[in-house]
Amino acid sequence: MKILFAHRNCESLGIEYISSILKQNGHKTDLIFDPGAGDIEFKSKLITRVFKYDDKILQKIKRFSPDLIAFSSMTNMFPWIRHLTKLIKQSFEIPIIVGGIHPTIAPEETINYDYIDMICRGEGEFAMLDLIDSLDSRREQYEIKNIWFKKDHKIIKNPLRPLLNDLDSLPLPDKDLFFKYGAFSIRYYIMTSRGCPYNCSYCHNHQLREIYANDKPYVRFRSVDNVINELKWALERYKFKKVYFYDDVFGMNLKWLQDFSQKYKKEINKPYKCLLYPQNITKEKLSLLKNSKCKEIDIGLESGNQRVRKDILNRNISDKEMLKSFSLLKESGIQFSTLNIIGVPTETLDDLMDTFHMNYKIHPKGALFTILYPFPKTKIYDLCFELGELNENGIKIIHKGLSSYRDRPILKRNFDYVIKFNIFAPIFLKLPKSLNKYLFRLPPIKFFRIISIIFLTTPKNVRTKLFEFILMLLRTSDYYKKMEKKQEYYY
CATH class of the missing domain: 3.80.30.20 (tm_1862 like domain)
Structure with a gap:
């Protein structure tokens, strides 16, 4: 199975761990990324227009041809997810799942949005693996813990699985997903x-x-x-x-x-x-x-x-x-x-x-x-x-x-x-x-x-954050330019 993650503005450790688990079990993953340039510390519509990536994100989806698109959502990221999921559904018939703190705390509000098919509540590593394995087998299971489904105009609400106690059992996070975009x-x-x-x-x-x-x-x-x-x-x-x-x-x-x-x-x-x-x-x-x-x-x-x-x-x-x-x-x-x-x-x-x-x-x-x-x-x-x-x-x-x-x-x-x-x-x-x-x-x-x-x-942190921000903009822009030329591009 091919899973395309989507994120904005910063690196997501949660996505990186889930990606590693999926790759470890034979699945392919990639990432679409929007640096959210006009929404860091202060909002700027001008910067947002200059660094808008909607078209490039759609090109990336077409090129990767995923079986599932997965978002991780903080509350203040949800408006972007609402915008992008609608945009995706207008062009593709690909199932979309949203995980993270927002669907965990506000599940009803998240899954009731028309363009979201599933949500993942709580820790997502093994819930997502169970879901992908289920989709891969062509025998969809609707009893997967942590996952809520839409089916026949109803919502199937599954309970949470226990927290993962042995954090050392997780593989190393898939940092390459975000590194190529300059997210760190x-x-x-x-x-x-x-x-x-x-x-x-x-x-x-x-x-x-x-x-x-x-x-x-x-x-x-x-x-x-x-x-x-x-x-x-x-x-x-x-x-x-x-x-x-x-x-x-x-x-x-x-x-x-x-x-x-x-x-x-x-x-x-x-x-x-x-x-x-x-x-x-x-x-x-x-x-x-x-x-x-x-x-x-x-x-x-x-x-x-x-x-x-x-x-x-x-x-x-x-x-x-x-x-x-x-x-x-x-x-x-x-x-x-x-x-x-x-x-x-x-x-x-x-x-x-x-x-x-x-x-x-x-x-x-x-x-x-x-x-x-x-x-x-x-x-x-x-x-x-x-x-x-x-x-x-x-x-x-x-x-x-x-x-x-x-x-x-x-x-x-x-x-x-x-x-x-x-x-x-x-x-x-x-x-x-x-x-x-x-x-x-x-x-x-x-x-x-x-x-x-x-x-x-601190002054040191100001300099570091400014450097990280500029490099993220440059690398993201460079990545999508290379993608348009159909070149494989990894740092």
């Missing part, structure tokens, strides 16, 4: 675990834990040796300069981190970036991270107001604990950026300024402020509805994946000051305190939005 280049993206132990109200992890309530453990780890072996293989193949550990929280297990720190420094020794949770920070862990060449950390401050942080965002950490964690980070010498959510229910202007002042006090190298996007069926989504912050139109927007954390707030209250804060807070954190009074006086025009991007993260 100088920085290698990898995960060492699945799941998160925390229950933040705005994140899907608490929903997934409820869905898999009978599966223990929810948080699972790859062995250190398995991670190191992948990195050694990838270093030889892709010659990367940096690593980004994309775990929800990196190095949660101290014993694992001790083993990792020693082996990574000895066998890989490349600078890396990771994500941490404030309560998970200790002096010993930071020492292990630094000794193994951790150079950058993203960490969720989320709100500088303790009431908002605890009661609304469900992050049970006091101001004192928060400041202690950031003090340890400063002492370690590792550069860090904060992640902040603004425009949340019940948040006042004073609460918002608490977030600004705490950032000013801890002085991060970068600060990302995102406007709350209440993802479907999260606890904060339910709270917004209960408080009357979400009307029917807002609910429809969210379930269709329209808008994003970069756009105007979806909630009903007047949030003009939130939009200004979103743009100017990262800039004003770098200016003298005496200028803070001008924070809400400048107009929120696109020029300032572009300027603020420089201040969202």
